[in-house]
Amino acid sequence: MSAIIPNKEERSKFEQAYTLFLKKLNAQLKGAQAILGGSSAKDTWLPQSHDIDVFVAYDHKKYAEKSSQLSGLLEPILEKLFPKLERVNGSRDYFQIPFQDYIFEVVPILKIEKAEQAVNLTDVSPLHTKWVNGKGKKLKNEIRKAKAFFKAHRLYGAESYINGFSGYVLEILVINYGSFDKLLQAALKWSEKTVIDYENYYQKGMVFYEINKSKLLSPLIVVDPVDKARNAAAALSLEKFQTLKKVARAYLKDPSEDYFQQEQISLAQVKKLAKRLPFVYLEITPLKGKRDVVGAKLLKAFNFLQQELASFQLQQAAWDYSPQTIFYFILTKKELPPVEVRSGPPLKLKNFVADFKKKNKETFSQDGRIYARLKVVHPQLADFLQFTLKKRYFKEKVASVVSKVVV
Numbered sequence: 001m002s003a004i005i006p007n008k009e010e011r012s013k014f015e016q017a018y019t020l021f022l023k024k025l026n027a028q029l030k031g032a033q034a035i036l037g038g039s040s041a042k043d044t045w046l047p048q049s050h051d052i053d054v055f056v057a058y059d060h061k062k063y064a065e066k067s068s069q070l071s072g073l074l075e076p077i078l079e080k081l082f083p084k085l086e087r088v089n090g091s092r093d094y095f096q097i098p099f100q101d102y103i104f105e106v107v108p109i110l111k112i113e114k115a116e117q118a119v120n121l122t123d124v125s126p127l128h129t130k131w132v133n134g135k136g137k138k139l140k141n142e143i144r145k146a147k148a149f150f151k152a153h154r155l156y157g158a159e160s161y162i163n164g165f166s167g168y169v170l171e172i173l174v175i176n177y178g179s180f181d182k183l184l185q186a187a188l189k190w191s192e193k194t195v196i197d198y199e200n201y202y203q204k205g206m207v208f209y210e211i212n213k214s215k216l217l218s219p220l221i222v223v224d225p226v227d228k229a230r231n232a233a234a235a236l237s238l239e240k241f242q243t244l245k246k247v248a249r250a251y252l253k254d255p256s257e258d259y260f261q262q263e264q265i266s267l268a269q270v271k272k273l274a275k276r277l278p279f280v281y282l283e284i285t286p287l288k289g290k291r292d293v294v295g296a297k298l299l300k301a302f303n304f305l306q307q308e309l310a311s312f313q314l315q316q317a318a319w320d321y322s323p324q325t326i327f328y329f330i331l332t333k334k335e336l337p338p339v340e341v342r343s344g345p346p347l348k349l350k351n352f353v354a355d356f357k358k359k360n361k362e363t364f365s366q367d368g369r370i371y372a373r374l375k376v377v378h379p380q381l382a383d384f385l386q387f388t389l390k391k392r393y394f395k396e397k398v399a400s401v402v403s404k405v406v407v
Contacts (some may be wrong), residue, residue, distance in 0.1 A: 004148045004260060006047045014040075018052050020400060025054070025106075025157040028077050034059045037107070039167055042136075044143045047150075052104050055125060067119040070108035080112070088290050092120045115227035127226040128168055135198075135225075136175040145180040145260070146170045152262040153247045154299040154320075155240050161211055161295030161321070163237035165244075169222050172198060172232060184248040192238070195221040201228040244321050265318065265326045267405060274407070277315060278334040280305075280385055281405040284325040284398050295321055301397035307350040308388045311336060313382055344370035351387045382406045 006014065012344055025273075026136040038053030039045040058075055071093035078085050082097045085106075094107040099176070110123045118124050119183050136143060150156040150165055158166035165173075176198045177183045193216075202210060211223075215231045219241040223231040240273065251259045271283050280306055286294050302319045305327060313332035342360070343354040348367050353370050357363055360372035374402045378384040388394065389401055 003257075004046060004144045005027055006045070007134060010047060010206040012129055013101075014045075014049075014052075015100050018054070021052075021099055022054065024081055025056070025078075028081060029056065031062065032056050032074075032108075033111075033197045034106075035126065035131060035338055037125055039147075040128075042132045042143075042171065043140050044132070044147065044167065044171060045137075046144060046147055050102050053101050053125075054104055055122075056106060057126070058108065060110045060112055063110060064117075064119060067110060070110075073096075073383065074106070074108045082135045089284075090290070092122055094122075115224075115230075117138040118227075119261070122228045123170065124227055125222075130170075131176070131226050132168075132171045136171060139174055139179070142180045143171050143174045146174050149180070149247075149251070150244075152260050154262075155244055155247075156351050157306070158235035159292040159295055160235070161292065161299040162240075163234065163235055164240045165236060169233050169236075172196065172222055172225060181252070184252055187244055187248045190220060190245070191243075192241075193221060194219075194220045196233075199223070199225045199228070218272060246365045265320045265328065270328045271407070272332070273316065274330045278312075278331045278381060279405075280309070280327075280329045280331070280381070281407075282327040283404075285329060286321070286325050287397075287399050299324060299398040300393050304391075304394055304397070305329065305388065307386075312384075332382070334381045336376050336384075338376055338379055340374045340376050342372045342374055346370075 003246075007290070008012050018040065022034050022036065026291050028267070029229060034054055034056045035041070036053070037055040038051075039049070040052050056070075058070055058073075064177070067310075068402040071087070075087060076093055082099065085097045088094055088096055092108065094105055097104045097106060107125075109125065110119055112118055112123050112127070115124050115127060147156060147170055152164070155163050155164040156162070156170075157165070158169070159180050168373070173183050173196065174180060178195055193208075194230060195202075197207065207221060207223060208216060211229060211231060213219075217232050218231065219238050220237040221231050222238055224230040224232045242401045267281050270279055284298065286298055288294070298321060299320070302317075306314060306317050306319045306329065309331065311328050311335070314329060315332055316330040318328060344356040344360075347351065347353060347365060348368070356370055356372070360374065364371055364373070378387050385404065385406060389404075
């Protein structure tokens, strides 16, 4: 498993980059301090990671009432040092800065001692780091295994277009169970609404009365060890919860390093999956913007195409956002009948029947119900796809379709 642990050369390059970045930034800051954050500060980052989190902590007493102004205070300082910065909209705006082969995400926060003092969720992040480094000191590589495994199976990330397990949730789970393998073994036994409460803030079942119900919709409840009012796994979907059980079972039955390698979707792979069935393969250029927002739009575009292609009897579909954006759909049919029969209301509902006849030219009755015959405008899959890709809803969600393959 050495592939999931950064080697000496990569660590050296990584440390040199963030050390210099922090030195430059702190030399210009007044009344604030730039510190390393996220997986970088916890030493749970994976090899070939190119993102480094930096938090600029402002005095809570002085700036708590000016929380919304922190991004504006920080921006001119960053602009002088790093002209290529990009401001990203968020609950509190942050900045993306390319520096020495890395992308630094610089987030202004309030320096706090306990979660109750936070004005914004990002303010709590250094407390997460402190907790993970204290409780998981000997489990860093176990956490890396979990991150690599979850990433390989597209279960990693709490963004709205993924709805999976965040890095922090995985850190909590590995620390809670003591190892990566024990986490997977436990996951097989999870029922919906299983509660993980490492710090034992709540007596059995009381979490459902103490935490806001809107934060308890996820199938797994992970009480944040540094903020007992928060479910750290609130973004997790039932689909990802069930997928974890499936891949965990397969891995534990026959462990292999292959489970830690993400297989990128390719045309060759889709051809192999489809066998002799027709399929659609699209390479997409996403819109520019915040990754979470762009990803959410791509998901909507993908779901839209799934619905549109349903009449061709969809068998399998998936999409990928990294490193390329790929959509694919494996179908049963390549051609639709020239005429579609659409079902209408029962004949006894005369007003609805009259309305149905107004909307449809060719109708007929059968077994107490009215039906309409409609000409299928684009019965061929290729023509249908071409027409669908031009629809406004789809075009608003993507920058362009780079290439498409219809087989």
